[in-house]
Amino acid sequence: MTVLIDIISGVREDLQARRNEVPLSEITARAAAAEPVRPFDLSADFGVIAEVKRKSPSRGDLAEIPDPGTLAGLYAAGGARAISVLTESRRFNGSLADLDSVRAAVDIPVLRKDFMVDEYQFHEARAHGADIVLLIVAALDPVQLGEFHALATELGMTALVETHNREELEIATELGAELIGANTRNLKDLSVDTDRFAPLAQLAPAGCTLVAESGVAGAAEVSKYADSGADLVLVGEALVTGGRPQAAVEEYTALGRERRSLSAS
Numbered sequence: 001m002t003v004l005i006d007i008i009s010g011v012r013e014d015l016q017a018r019r020n021e022v023p024l025s026e027i028t029a030r031a032a033a034a035e036p037v038r039p040f041d042l043s044a045d046f047g048v049i050a051e052v053k054r055k056s057p058s059r060g061d062l063a064e065i066p067d068p069g070t071l072a073g074l075y076a077a078g079g080a081r082a083i084s085v086l087t088e089s090r091r092f093n094g095s096l097a098d099l100d101s102v103r104a105a106v107d108i109p110v111l112r113k114d115f116m117v118d119e120y121q122f123h124e125a126r127a128h129g130a131d132i133v134l135l136i137v138a139a140l141d142p143v144q145l146g147e148f149h150a151l152a153t154e155l156g157m158t159a160l161v162e163t164h165n166r167e168e169l170e171i172a173t174e175l176g177a178e179l180i181g182a183n184t185r186n187l188k189d190l191s192v193d194t195d196r197f198a199p200l201a202q203l204a205p206a207g208c209t210l211v212a213e214s215g216v217a218g219a220a221e222v223s224k225y226a227d228s229g230a231d232l233v234l235v236g237e238a239l240v241t242g243g244r245p246q247a248a249v250e251e252y253t254a255l256g257r258e259r260r261s262l263s264a265s
């Protein structure tokens with residue numbers, strides 16, 4: 001987990017700097033005064049969570065994205081169910097300014113995709129308009145996970161609880177998570193293997209909304225994830241590098257819906 005530990009260490013340093021500028025009492029007040037949460041409909045048909053992703057530890061620079069709001073607008077026009085915004089700065093070149101820009105540009109829910117390790121970040125996320133936050137099971141001990149899940153819920157946000165293996169999925173299930181991510185990227189070596197999704201999907205609790213995360217390069221992976229039970233796919237690289245974000249979101253949504261209805265019949 002060296003990569004994860006390194007990322008979190010940078011996240012904590014950057015967080016300390018922000019907290020020195022804006023104390024917890026102030027960020028809490030800003031969260032309370034923020035625009036209302038946009039509820040994320042967990043019962044809706046198959047959909048795409050489309051990501052604003054400039055750079056990543058595994059792939060380096062991906063795309064410039066000078067105006068994340070414009071990209072998010074194209075995703076929304078393509079029918080995205082939510083926009084994921086990476087706000088971690090050192091390894092992903094994201095920012096809270098990106099979150100602001102996206103939230104102002106669209107009227108669908110926005111996910112703050114970051115390494116959430118401190119209470120402060122949840123109030124900060126809400127203060128910047130986040131409707132969904134990421135909880136990575138591998139990054140938190142079970143007590144923290146429970147507390148942060150409760151805090152996200154208290155602030156009105158939906159928590160996307162991200163898992164990578166059977167053990168983490170059991171933790172998410174015990175937590176009662178309604179929105180569970182199964183990420184096919186191994187956090188130790190950053191390899192992506194889309195075959196990791198199906199076994200996890202089989203273990204997911206009945207009634208949860210399941211997100212297949214990472215590894216969608218095109219239609220083949222969308223079909224594969226939908227056939228294995230994904231309710232949503234979270235797509236970053238393929239959308240920011242493919243040159244046709246709106247059309248790709250439209251296609252992935254239509255394809256996923258078709259595959260889900262075929263497997264239901």
Ligand SMILES: O=C(O)c1ccccc1NCC(=O)[C@H](O)[C@H](O)COP(=O)(O)O
Binds near residue numbers: 183187237238
């Ligand atoms: O993308 C990475 O290299 C990465 C490395 C370490 C932790 C997280 C990482 N990515 C975050 C994500 O989960 C993805 O951005 C997301 O699932 C979209 O993946 P993709 O469609 O494969 O870009």
